[in-house]
Amino acid sequence: MSGQAVEVRRAGHESGGGGPAGGTAAIEARGLRKTYTPPSGEVHAVQGVDLEVGRGEFFGLLGPNGAGKSTTIGMLTTLVTPTGGSARVSGFDVARDPLEVKRRIGVMGQFNTLDRELSVIDNLEFRGRYVGMSRAAARARAEHLLEQFDLADRRDAEAAQLSGGQMRRMMIARTLINRPEVLFLDEPTAGIDPQTRINLWGVLREMHASGQTVLLTTHHLDEAEALCERVAIIDKGVVLACDSVEALKKAHGDTVITATYDVEPPGVPEALRRREGVRAVTATGGQVRVVTTRPEGLLRELIDAGAADGADLLDITTLRPSLESVFLALTGREYRNDHAGHRSAR
Numbered sequence: 271m272s273g274q275a276v277e278v279r280r281a282g283h284e285s286g287g288g289g290p291a292g293g294t295a296a297i298e299a300r301g302l303r304k305t306y307t308p309p310s311g312e313v314h315a316v317q318g319v320d321l322e323v324g325r326g327e328f329f330g331l332l333g334p335n336g337a338g339k340s341t342t343i344g345m346l347t348t349l350v351t352p353t354g355g356s357a358r359v360s361g362f363d364v365a366r367d368p369l370e371v372k373r374r375i376g377v378m379g380q381f382n383t384l385d386r387e388l389s390v391i392d393n394l395e396f397r398g399r400y401v402g403m404s405r406a407a408a409r410a411r412a413e414h415l416l417e418q419f420d421l422a423d424r425r426d427a428e429a430a431q432l433s434g435g436q437m438r439r440m441m442i443a444r445t446l447i448n449r450p451e452v453l454f455l456d457e458p459t460a461g462i463d464p465q466t467r468i469n470l471w472g473v474l475r476e477m478h479a480s481g482q483t484v485l486l487t488t489h490h491l492d493e494a495e496a497l498c499e500r501v502a503i504i505d506k507g508v509v510l511a512c513d514s515v516e517a518l519k520k521a522h523g524d525t526v527i528t529a530t531y532d533v534e535p536p537g538v539p540e541a542l543r544r545r546e547g548v549r550a551v552t553a554t555g556g557q558v559r560v561v562t563t564r565p566e567g568l569l570r571e572l573i574d575a576g577a578a579d580g581a582d583l584l585d586i587t588t589l590r591p592s593l594e595s596v597f598l599a600l601t602g603r604e605y606r607n608d609h610a611g612h613r614s615a616r
C-alpha cells in the first residue's frame with residue numbers, strides 16, 4: 271500500500287479541510303438517538319450518543335450484538351434517520367446536508383455487495399463512475415487501488431472467484447475509490463477465519479498510518495485493542511465509556527474474580543464488601559463475583575468465608591484488567607459475542 275499516505279492527506283486538503291466547519295472533528299455526534307417503531311413495539315436502539323472523532327484517528331465503536339453500533343453508523347452515514355440529537359461528519363450535518371456528507375465518506379457494511387459476475391477492475395471502476403468520477407479517473411484510481419491492496423494479479427478475475435480475504439480487501443478498496451475523508455467500516459472482519467482477520471488488520475493499520483480517518487465497529491474485543499487509538503464502549507444504545515484502551519483499563523479494568531461454591535454462601539458477599547479494594551460484589555446462587563483493585567490474598571478469604579457458611583469452593587476464575595473486565599465492571603455482565611463468526615460477507 272505504499273504511496274497512499276500522500277494521497278489520503280491530499281484528499282483532505284482538496285476538500286478545503288472538510289466543509290463549513292473545517293478544522294473541526296471528523297465526526298461529532300451530540301445526543302444522537304434512534305427509536306425504531308416496528309409493529310411489535312418501540313426499540314430504543316440508540317439513546318443519546320455523544321461522540322467526537324478527530325481527523326486521522328482510528329476510532330472503534332465496540333459493543334455486543336444489538337448494542338446499537340450499526341444503527342449509529344447508519345445515522346452517521348445518512349442511511350438511518352435519527353429521531354433525536356444531531357451529528358456532523360466532515361463538518362456537515364447528516365440530516366441537513368446528507369449529500370455533502372455522502373460525498374466525503376466511504377462505507378463498508380457487514381455484507382458483501384460486490385457484483386459477483388463483474389471483474390475485479392470493473393467492480394472498482396463502476397463504483398467510481400457511480401459516485402461521479404470520469405471514466406478515465408475511475409479507471410486510473412481503480413488500477414492504483416489494485417496495486418495498493420495487493421489485488422493486481424486478480425484484476426480480470428470475476429469477483430466471485432476471490433478468496434474471503436481478497437474479497438474483503440476489495441470491498442475496502444472500493445470504498446476508497448473517491449478518496450473519502452472518513453471511512454466507516456461496520457464489522458469488516460465478521461465471519462472470516464482468524465488468519466484472514468489478522469491479515470486484514472495489517473491492511474487497516476497501513477491505512478491508518480497513511481492518515482485515513484476510520485470509524486470501525488466491532489464486537490471483537492481483541493480487534494478493538496489491536497487497531498483503535500480510542501474506543502467507545504456501547505451497550506443498549508448508550509456509550510458507557512470512551513477513551514484509549516490503556517486509559518479504560520486503568521480507570522475501570524479491575525481484576526474480576528468469580529468463585530463458584532457447591533451451595534449458596536449467604537455470608538460471603540457481605541464479608542467481601544468490607545474488604546479493602548473491593549469495588550463490587552454480586553452473588554447469584556452459588557456464584558459470587560468480586561471486582562477488586564486488590565486481588566492478593568482473596569482466594570484464601572473466599573475459601574474461609576465459604577467454609578464459615580458451610581459452602582465448599584468448587585471453582586475460581588480470575589480476569590485480569592482487559593477490555594473484557596472493563597465491560598464487566600461497567601455493566602455487571604460478561605461480554606457476550608453471540609453471533610460472532612455466524613455472518614459471512616461472501
Ligand SMILES: Nc1ncnc2c1ncn2[C@@H]1O[C@H](COP(=O)(O)OP(=O)(O)OP(=O)(O)O)[C@@H](O)[C@H]1O
Nearest residue numbers: 306308313315334335336337338339340341342489
Ligand atoms: N430496522 C429496525 N427495526 C427495528 N429494530 C431494529 C432495526 N434495526 C435494528 N434494530 C434493533 O435495534 C437494536 C440495535 O441494533 P444494531 O443493529 O444497531 O446493533 P449492533 O450493535 O450493530 O448489533 P450487531 O453487532 O448484532 O450488528 C437491536 O435491538 C436491533 O434488533
